[in-house]
Amino acid sequence: MTETTNRKQLKAQARSAPPEAGVYRIVNGKTGAAILGSTSNLHSLRNRLEFARSTNSPAALDPQMKTLAETSSLVDLAFEELERLDIPANATPASIHADLATLEQLWREKLGL
16 A cells, blocks of 8 residues: 555545544643633644644634633643533534533533533
8 A cells, every 4th residue: 555545545534534522621720710611623622722832822722712821821721621422423513513512511510610
């Protein structure tokens, strides 16, 4: 198998894989402040935080995360994946969004937020 063929197969697998949707929490280790949210792509959010850390620039972060980072350093922010959403094969973006909203609300109640 050539490298080009292998790369094409890996790209096709990545496109066909269901997204990593779920609920997350980002905690500032110094202050204890945290934000709770949900996303249809946990991997992307995790990568944005890592990119911001590696460049020491919060420009890639959303406004809530920027505010959390302003109280100390980007190094102090910890990403916690609280729960992943099991996505059925026939799920639509709207149904995924609704399920994420429900799951996030359950976590807010559980954590008393």
